[in-house]
Amino acid sequence: MKFSLTTLKQYLNTNASVSELADKMTMIGLEVEEVQDLSTSLKGYIVGEIRVVEQHPNADKLHVLRVFNGKEDVQIVCGAPNVRVGMKSVLAQPGCYVPKFNETIEISKLRGVESRGMMCAEDELGIGDDHTGIVDLKTDLPAGTPAAEALNADIVFDVNVTPNRPDCLGVKGIARDLSATGIGTFIDIPKTPVAGSFESPVKVQISDKACPIYTGRFIKNVTNGESPDWMKRALIAAGLRPISALVDITNYLNIAECRPLHVFDADKLTGNIIVRPAKENEKLSALDDRKYTLSPEICVIADERAAQSIAGVMGGTDTAVSRDTKNVFLESAYFEPVAIAKAGVLTNAVSDSRNRFERGVDPLSTIPDNERATQMILDLCGGEASKIVIAGQDPDCGRVIDFNFSEVKRLTGLEISQDKMVEILERLGFGVAGTQVTVPSWRIHDVSLPADLVEEIVRIYGLDELPDSPMRAETLPIGTLLPKQKKEVAVRRALAARGLCQAITWSFMDSKLAKYFGSHGVKLANPIASDLDEMRPSLIPNLLSAVKRNQDHGTADVQLFEVGPEFYSDKPGEQKLVACGVRAGAFTPKHWLAQSRPVDVFDAKADALAALASVDAPVNTQIFKNAPAWYHPGRSGSIQLGKNILAVFGEIHPAILKAFDIKTPVAAFELYLDAVPAGKAKGKLQKEFKASPLLPLTRDFAFVMDTSVEAAKVISTIQNVNKALITDVSVFDVYQGEHLPAGKKSLAVQVTIQPQDKTLTDTEIEALSAQIINFVSKNTGATLRA
């Protein structure tokens, strides 16, 4: 909300400086975002008087001016069409900073002619957006006077008003808050009833609960000319463009007193005013040049013909006032905030009026503000006012809070004397009688509990005296992180240690790509972009997009991981935490010691297993060829505990890579952290370590078998021969080729045998070996390779 110091001083009698006022506003919750002070921002800009205007020798649209700066004539090249001899305008001298261009004026040559400064248009001065010509000052001040003085420019505050303080969407409310701090005294401008000399020919009838009270006034024979300078300046300071006296008066009271008003051209109204719900599909052309289609949830102000404005939101064009308007009907009403908020959302109309009504204007100000507005119209536009027309009645606003003043100490820790607290409340307009605090009507929307009064008192009193009370350390939690959260930390660090960089990507993605990843159709109703419209069903796609971006930016080999949620529905909680890693391109770059090779399924499997190990997952997992469709069907798998899928891994399906326009292979895994069973309960002791005094021995076996036989089957068969003695089975060679018949492969394994109680005899070892060969051949059809 922007307003000028002059407007503030209409409501606050103060000698405080601009910076004191700004600081005070900020420290009572009315955050000043900016103070515009032209005497600062226009430093070095002066009144310049044009003495000579000549055509530029090399450019048709430029003039060469001699401009008197108070001391001498200086040569200025100017492109404005409105230059004339004798005109006083604003001269930006060398050294002046021009925010619009983010440049500092220098002596320069324009088309070969030297220019010692710039004559300025409104937009270059930051006082408006006009750029049709340079500012015509029409001033009696001599050349050389600071421009800010000649522009008679106001100091403008831009205050960020929080939604709970609609009263401060009027300067009056801000002034009242400031007065409570003691920085000045509040001026309550009296609103004297205007008698009215005739009965209004327009009557009002209410048939919508959204409007408890509607007051009107017929004013005839007005002259809708320009408003006076003071009002124009107040509006310009507030960022509004003066239009005509009638419109300006309504805008001014909106800013000054948070009083949205409307003025109808009475001659364009048909019959009486009816406040009613809109009809289904009722149409209205509004002042913002939009055509609205309304519905019964929206309250409208209608005449006997049609809806003429959206109540509290926006006027219609059919009954708008113009410079020719002679007779007007003034509206001052109260609309329920919830109804206006709803109408606002349904119409998506933006207006200062909606902004105030939906937050809540003072419910008891309807009649007084009708009087004030009527008086201003009579003062500025002349004419003759009818008696006031009132339909409905003021809403009930009596609210008394039983307030225990010790609440301030309880909730904040601040010690404030009760006298001081009462003084603050009273200056804010609250009535205090003992512990009974009456809430003023303009604060009825946000003050209803003792805590709200605590806020009012502490806000004005300030927190300078707030003690810094350490919290008593009572008990510390046994662990801050839940086991699941600890896993998240562990898996991140483990994957980073394996060479993957941690990414954080959006939780949403492109639905067009989601379909490749088992989309659950969890689409946003209002995505920020059409390619971020669905909650990701997997972490893979966003990482693949990242692979593509990295490769496009010159990183050919990409190693990324993310730990984050994937989503299954739009219901809270239907999400799972996943650790996902991708490797793209070469596993190792070209290097003198190592052969470069593309990433493959075993890189993904290694990452998956390492990630599982980092979260202490059980080791008795099994590998199945059971990965989702976005993996290469022949080069992927799942790691399962029975039916519980802990992780999936593999090379990404070439068709998916094509969809992402990725030209290198990508190996990826997804680890479902929620699926990993919780570890042993804390407090249980680890099984004791027993070192065996007996040395382990190893035996190698090479089997020939059908290529379809899985290595895991061979390994588990051997392990099952004697679980006590056989402690490890490792594959050290896989061969398929010319030395073997087609459809056969050779698999060589090393078996580690750990004698338990006694050294094994050669006979025992031979027997065990024979058993191994026997079991493998029985289970897999393999034969020992000759």
Add this chain to the structure above:
Amino acid sequence: MQEKINTLKPELLRAIEKADTLSALDEVRVSALGKNGQITGLMKTLGGLSPEERKTAGQVLNVFKNEIAAALDQKKEALETKALNEKLQSESVDVTLPVRPEEQGRIHPISQVIEETLTIFAQMGFELAEGPDIEDDWHNFEALNMPAAHPARQMQATFFFPGGSLLRTQTSGVQIRTMEAKKPPIKIVCPGRTYRRDYDATHTPMFHQIEGLVIDDKTNLANLKSVLLEFFKLFFETDDVAVRFRPSYFPFTEPSYEMDLGGAMARNIGKEWIELLGCGVVDPRVLQNCGIDSTQYQGFAFGIGLDRLAMMKYGIKDLRPMFEADMKWIKHYGFLPLDTPTVTSGLSLNGGRK
């Protein structure tokens, strides 16, 4: 005997010295100590001597034999060392060549900062709570004193699903879920992903927040000040920290404040104060919504933007690359895999300077 030794000794010692290979030295050894060696030959003559002579001659011969054996050993060692040195010399490589490639990953600065903040709050006795990214209207708005059509809802541009659920605009829903599930005392922090429909240089549609909540029978605004002051000292690893509270408005706290941070971090960017977070005393309506008696229990809540904290502490200028997964960026701003923050040893390896 002595005479023979006197003749043989220099001969043998010279031969040993002259031997320049192990095989040449072995020849000398055989010629002296072998089965038919000269010293062995002398040993054999001892048998022909009288016991007296044998004793004397035997002693002398033994000394001589040991002397030669020692000389042989010494020479052998020298030759072996020489041979080894030559072998090693021939094996030398260019050690300036690069090592086998090993990729080293990095932890994202936001994760690092989440761990840092959790470490600090853990030390203060907070427990960690988490909740879903997709929330219902009750937990994100209604229970937090933002009924439908409440103007404060417009402060937070919200992502909705067609069915009415939404992406949480703040982690405050976790507060509600915690208060619904357990009775005071409550002392939690909840970090997580949050979402708002904003996308420009200083806003991303997804960002991270950590929220704190304390509810018991005595905690007040003065405690909040203490907790935040302490937190920022520990987080920024400096005592040069000041906090300032400006009244503001949040529907779920009353009174509500914006906390500004002063001190070294602000001066670093040429400011006296930096707007940093929202906080306040928990609104009694929120407590009542969760079935907690607001006349008996009280407390505070605060919410901090984690992305912003990471940017401030680690000098990250732009917000948007945080979510672009650019390997070069992650390697530049990311953290070593084992750089786990602890309060005891200082949160970061070097206070955030890289």
